Amino acid sequence: MAYMYLGWGISLAVLALYALSLVARGRRLTKSVPPERRRWTS
Amino acid sequence: MTTPQVPTAPDGTGSPATRVLGIVALAAMALLVYLAFVATPRDATQGDLVRLLYLHPGLAWTAYLACGIATAASIQHLRKRTIGSDLLAHSSVEIGAVMTALTLVTGSVWGRPTWGVWWVWDARLTSTAVLLLLLLGYLALHRIDAPPEVRSRRSAVVGLLLVPNVILVHQSVQWWRTLHQEPTLARRDFDFGASDLMMFTMIYGFVALSLVFSWLLVQRFRVGWLEHQVEEAWLDEAITERRAEALGAEVER
Amino acid sequence: MFRDARLIAAKDLRIELRSKVTAGQVLPFALLLLVLFAFGLDPDGPTLAAATPGLFWVGVLFVTVLAVERTFSIEGGDGVRDALRLAGLEPGGIFLGKWFALAVQLAVVELVMLGGVVLLYDRELHGIGLLLASSLAATCGIAAAGTLYGVLAAGLRVRETLLPFLLLPVLAPVLIAATRAFESALDGVPSDGWPWFNLLAVFALVYIGIGILTFGSLLEES
Numbered sequence: 073m074a075y076m077y078l079g080w081g082i083s084l085a086v087l088a089l090y091a092l093s094l095v096a097r098g099r100r101l102t103k104s105v106p107p108e109r110r111r112w113t114s
Numbered sequence: 115m116t117t118p119q120v121p122t123a124p125d126g127t128g129s130p131a132t133r134v135l136g137i138v139a140l141a142a143m144a145l146l147v148y149l150a151f152v153a154t155p156r157d158a159t160q161g162d163l164v165r166l167l168y169l170h171p172g173l174a175w176t177a178y179l180a181c182g183i184a185t186a187a188s189i190q191h192l193r194k195r196t197i198g199s200d201l202l203a204h205s206s207v208e209i210g211a212v213m214t215a216l217t218l219v220t221g222s223v224w225g226r227p228t229w230g231v232w233w234v235w236d237a238r239l240t241s242t243a244v245l246l247l248l249l250l251g252y253l254a255l256h257r258i259d260a261p262p263e264v265r266s267r268r269s270a271v272v273g274l275l276l277v278p279n280v281i282l283v284h285q286s287v288q289w290w291r292t293l294h295q296e297p298t299l300a301r302r303d304f305d306f307g308a309s310d311l312m313m314f315t316m317i318y319g320f321v322a323l324s325l326v327f328s329w330l331l332v333q334r335f336r337v338g339w340l341e342h343q344v345e346e347a348w349l350d351e352a353i354t355e356r357r358a359e360a361l362g363a364e365v366e367r
Numbered sequence: 368m369f370r371d372a373r374l375i376a377a378k379d380l381r382i383e384l385r386s387k388v389t390a391g392q393v394l395p396f397a398l399l400l401l402v403l404f405a406f407g408l409d410p411d412g413p414t415l416a417a418a419t420p421g422l423f424w425v426g427v428l429f430v431t432v433l434a435v436e437r438t439f440s441i442e443g444g445d446g447v448r449d450a451l452r453l454a455g456l457e458p459g460g461i462f463l464g465k466w467f468a469l470a471v472q473l474a475v476v477e478l479v480m481l482g483g484v485v486l487l488y489d490r491e492l493h494g495i496g497l498l499l500a501s502s503l504a505a506t507c508g509i510a511a512a513g514t515l516y517g518v519l520a521a522g523l524r525v526r527e528t529l530l531p532f533l534l535l536p537v538l539a540p541v542l543i544a545a546t547r548a549f550e551s552a553l554d555g556v557p558s559d560g561w562p563w564f565n566l567l568a569v570f571a572l573v574y575i576g577i578g579i580l581t582f583g584s585l586l587e588e589s
Contacts, residue, residue, distance in 0.1 A: 073227065075166075075227050076162050076163050076166050076223075079169070080150075080165070082220075083169055083216045083220060084143075086212065086216060090212055090330065091329075091330060094330065094333040094334055094337055095126065095127065098126045098336060098337050099125065101340035101341060101344060102124065104344050105340055109343050111124065111339070112201070112336070247532075247536035251532055251533040254529060254533070258523050258529070259523065259525075271584075278577070279536075282540040282566075282570055283539055283540050285540070286539070286544050287543065289566075290543050290547060
């Protein structure tokens with residue numbers, strides 16, 4: 073059923089894109105931050 | 115990867131623990147997809163459409179989980195004023211908003227072939243729609259042009275009110291819509307009498323999505339922390355420059 | 368705390384009495400809404416009569432946004448807020464004072480709107496007890512949420528768009544409950560409406576409580 077694939081497709085796509093954007097932002101921001109301050113726990 | 119003398123500084127938001135979590139989450143989703151599409155049979159009444167119902171309640175659950183975390187973190191922030199609590203609340207709300215939006219999409223898409231319409235004002239969808247608005251409100255407030263402490267504290271009050279609001283909205287919408295509920299709408303989705311595997315898959319959907327939620331939360335939290343560091347550095351620099359200006363001006367005089 | 372509340376409430380109401388912004392601009396706006404609804408919904412058919420309770424409360428919500436913006440814009444100028452803080456007033460008291468003043472102004476507008484509904488929409492008022500009780504509870508809740516979210520959006524350039532976006536979803540339960548209560552009252556079956564009154568009362572108590580507790584941390588900022 074087309075609708076079912078639509079629902080699943082949108083959900084998986086959105087989650088994947090969001091996850092990738094987080095990882096990309098993380099990589100980009102890390103470059104601007106000195107190593108000792110990169111983690112909340114450090 | 116690790117040299118014996120110097121510990122590696124992370125080059126992104128990943129860490130050994132979250133990499134494991136990420137892989138587990140990914141595998142869990144893959145299993146969910148397999149169960150949803152391959153292993154389980156079509157439903158007697160809904161046909162293939164039932165496969166959406168392995169996803170939809172799990173998404174809704176993570177949305178409410180996000181609210182709970184946001185409210186708890188907001189209370190903590192109002193008590194202790196820590197950066198971490200604000201970051202946790204903000205991250206949770208943002209991911210919650212994504213999950214809520216997807217809940218609405220999957221609910222709507224499920225409803226279209228079932229009832230012939232893209233939207234019905236039934237209790238659950240309506241409450242979820244209001245929830246999305248509440249979460250977006252939090253995110254809008256968190257972006258205001260004000261000092262970080264002001265942003266965090268004001269957002270924390272909105273975050274604190276998330277759970278009470280959800281309860282109030284849910285109660286009022288529920289009472290309202292069950293006054294005029296038609297029988298066909300009331301007995302919607304959960305008659306899986308047929309198959310145990312279908313029931314299991316639906317419950318498993320909660321688990322898989324919870325894992326995805328957790329991974330996303332950690333990542334978003336770390337990104338938030340990095341953003342905070344960048345902003346702080348920028349502020350420090352600006353202050354130092356101002357001071358240097360002021361001192362330079364004094365010396366000249 | 369109550370002494371401080373009385374001071375603030377008196378101040379706000381005195382400002383209103385002198386400047387007459389609510390009376391002069393907000394009230395006419397409320398009546399204008401009633402007229403517009405009649406234009407939009409054909410007063411000859413059954414639609415307007417059936418929709419009256421809902422339209423009434425939607426109107427109240429719009430009025431609330433204006434009233435809340437007003438109540439915090441009077442604090443905005445010339446470091447008035449700093450003066451408030453330094454005056455050593457208890458924040459919970461400040462909240463209660465502003466809440467009370469706002470509630471009074473809203474109540475006045477609602478009374479006028481009720482009169483407007485009777486006159487313009489030709490509605491008889493039944494179930495007065497339920498009407499008054501639910502109005503009272505709803506107004507208390509709306510004023511509490513309005514005061515709280517008003518201060519959250521105060522002092523910002525984006526205040527005019529942010530405030531309604533924050534406040535109105537929060538007031539959705541009040542809209543639903545108050546409308547249903549009014550429907551029951553006006554249709555002559557008030558017994559159906561009293562559970563909604565309970566919900567309105569809970570809403571009001573929750574928001575007044577949280578308002579008192581959190582107002583302090585919201586005022587102490589740059």
